Amino acid sequence: MPELRKDIITGNWVIVATERAKRPENFSSKKEESGVQARPSYKPDCPFCPGHEKETPPEVFSYRTPGTPPDTEGWRVRVVPNKFPALSLEGDLQECRHGLCVAMPAVGVHQVIIETPRHDASPAELAPGEFAEVLKTYRERYRTLAEADPRLEYVLVFRNHGRPAGASLEHPHSQVSAMPFIPPVVEKELAGAHSYRTGTGRCVYCDIIKEEVENGERVVAVENGFVVLEPYASRVPFETWVLPEVHSSRFASQGDMELEQLALVMVRLLDALSRSLGDPAYNYVVHTAPCRGNSADDYYHWHIEILPKLSIQAGFEIGTGMYINVARPEDTARFLRDALKSG
Amino acid sequence: MPELRKDIITGNWVIVATERAKRPENFSSKKEESGVQARPSYKPDCPFCPGHEKETPPEVFSYRTPGTPPDTEGWRVRVVPNKFPALSLEGDLQECRHGLCVAMPAVGVHQVIIETPRHDASPAELAPGEFAEVLKTYRERYRTLAEADPRLEYVLVFRNHGRPAGASLEHPHSQVSAMPFIPPVVEKELAGAHSYRTGTGRCVYCDIIKEEVENGERVVAVENGFVVLEPYASRVPFETWVLPEVHSSRFASQGDMELEQLALVMVRLLDALSRSLGDPAYNYVVHTAPCRGNSADDYYHWHIEILPKLSIQAGFEIGTGMYINVARPEDTARFLRDALKSG
Numbered sequence: 001m002p003e004l005r006k007d008i009i010t011g012n013w014v015i016v017a018t019e020r021a022k023r024p025e026n027f028s029s030k031k032e033e034s035g036v037q038a039r040p041s042y043k044p045d046c047p048f049c050p051g052h053e054k055e056t057p058p059e060v061f062s063y064r065t066p067g068t069p070p071d072t073e074g075w076r077v078r079v080v081p082n083k084f085p086a087l088s089l090e091g092d093l094q095e096c097r098h099g100l101c102v103a104m105p106a107v108g109v110h111q112v113i114i115e116t117p118r119h120d121a122s123p124a125e126l127a128p129g130e131f132a133e134v135l136k137t138y139r140e141r142y143r144t145l146a147e148a149d150p151r152l153e154y155v156l157v158f159r160n161h162g163r164p165a166g167a168s169l170e171h172p173h174s175q176v177s178a179m180p181f182i183p184p185v186v187e188k189e190l191a192g193a194h195s196y197r198t199g200t201g202r203c204v205y206c207d208i209i210k211e212e213v214e215n216g217e218r219v220v221a222v223e224n225g226f227v228v229l230e231p232y233a234s235r236v237p238f239e240t241w242v243l244p245e246v247h248s249s250r251f252a253s254q255g256d257m258e259l260e261q262l263a264l265v266m267v268r269l270l271d272a273l274s275r276s277l278g279d280p281a282y283n284y285v286v287h288t289a290p291c292r293g294n295s296a297d298d299y300y301h302w303h304i305e306i307l308p309k310l311s312i313q314a315g316f317e318i319g320t321g322m323y324i325n326v327a328r329p330e331d332t333a334r335f336l337r338d339a340l341k342s343g
Numbered sequence: 344m345p346e347l348r349k350d351i352i353t354g355n356w357v358i359v360a361t362e363r364a365k366r367p368e369n370f371s372s373k374k375e376e377s378g379v380q381a382r383p384s385y386k387p388d389c390p391f392c393p394g395h396e397k398e399t400p401p402e403v404f405s406y407r408t409p410g411t412p413p414d415t416e417g418w419r420v421r422v423v424p425n426k427f428p429a430l431s432l433e434g435d436l437q438e439c440r441h442g443l444c445v446a447m448p449a450v451g452v453h454q455v456i457i458e459t460p461r462h463d464a465s466p467a468e469l470a471p472g473e474f475a476e477v478l479k480t481y482r483e484r485y486r487t488l489a490e491a492d493p494r495l496e497y498v499l500v501f502r503n504h505g506r507p508a509g510a511s512l513e514h515p516h517s518q519v520s521a522m523p524f525i526p527p528v529v530e531k532e533l534a535g536a537h538s539y540r541t542g543t544g545r546c547v548y549c550d551i552i553k554e555e556v557e558n559g560e561r562v563v564a565v566e567n568g569f570v571v572l573e574p575y576a577s578r579v580p581f582e583t584w585v586l587p588e589v590h591s592s593r594f595a596s597q598g599d600m601e602l603e604q605l606a607l608v609m610v611r612l613l614d615a616l617s618r619s620l621g622d623p624a625y626n627y628v629v630h631t632a633p634c635r636g637n638s639a640d641d642y643y644h645w646h647i648e649i650l651p652k653l654s655i656q657a658g659f660e661i662g663t664g665m666y667i668n669v670a671r672p673e674d675t676a677r678f679l680r681d682a683l684k685s686g
Contacts, residue, residue: 008535314508319526320499
């Protein structure tokens, strides 16, 4: 069972997930090629390819051809529990302390969203209608997991694209984690947005959108009800945020129409990134309000943060907790605007 | 001039260092090989190799053969300013605000410590006497930079080994940064250690050492006055800390003897890591008390944290700010104890 361990000095928690543990000797550096490799559209040994439905844990949700039974072919999007979950619903939310060692079961849910039957279709290559079904699956997961267990406080949807970004299986998939706490990154955003709201009466994200759109130099696109921009304090080259123009705290409250519009924006953007930068690896994360309560609805603004993996977090970042970004977001925004135009 | 930019939501600062900026189009994914490659002992196009002293900014410190002038051959360890510094002493510590955009010059120092004239000598391959001179250079930098500018609050020494760990030049080198603030990672450690001291009257690191040595399962070695252990809440596989057994808050206050002993420990440990895991990339960071004042002397305990780059921080880590570690530190400690024995 995965375990949360507390750093007694900093108070930081770490998940030790032995279910996916390699034996120590298996960490020996394989000189793997980085980057995203050429892929076939079907791979006989891929557990996410059609016809291999029995190689994953049973599906918990799918979009599939009417009449086809679960865990058979005929699906377009399929959600299955992670075979090596970092979080699991077993165990009690109870700290256990031996001297300076404080642990707790890593209570939660960890699932995989298989985005397409096609092994070789990256997000940039999905049809907007296909991407919209992936986004609707995200929404369905937010809604279902918020109800699944009263202990769950936050649902996180994220995507690793390419091996350097941590995608260990190449078949296109997103991941969803639900956890009994608000993760530190979101906690910090909520605190900052709440403090801004208290000081000004306004949503800080709405104000950023207004100011950035007026200024223009960090804006990549304003289209279909979404703003795409490179944030002023971008942590990595080509960090890109996609925000709804109209204030909304929750991804889960978006209608079909909004998600279809978002799919158009995301496919165009990821395609521009891919064409102009040689299919870089990236992570994207959906930032949305916590499951419980609605206190954040006034001041939090859901959005997607895309972080291409074009630089390495090294000793300076590890030692300080700060990023050094070697590219100006004004320059990368201009570059992406041009890439979108030539698409 | 490098610039600090503030994330108006989280309050996090990012350094935008345009001096080392690539043009956006140059980020296009090169499918580079990862891992540490075979290297010659001298490389004609390496600015850190002997005979190329004029290709770096003038040296600010060196250990060299008596009688040899600065910026010529004859050095054993050489410190030069970083050619593309992320921090620079120009500019005033003054926030500049335009709407929601808050910036400040990235005031500080960024230097390179060239550890050996031999292009192909990794830290694990240095003689203990050579490594001791590198450590003495760290100490000299701590002392000199603390005096260099009254605005500097913290000096950070770190090492990136191997390209996946961010070493862009392969010639063995450490880096030193001095900055006018205490970085967030250190701030958090200091706060935790201070709170522990307030509650117990003791140093949390001393207590960890005591408890870990009694328990034994996460201890890799206790030798030459140092304890080598895998911390209970290890963030990454094979995270390893090296701490002086006797309480001391500052690396800079270590005597020659202690640094010579530490060199023996570090060379043995890095050699064991390298032999048993196929020369993995890693970062190590020296954690020490801030330059100014001595309030932390009671409760802070300097140490070195080594983080091998055997796993990837992906969407979960980026979205939550938490780590998933797929190896138990109890297992990696046992593995490293065995590797040390077979050395």
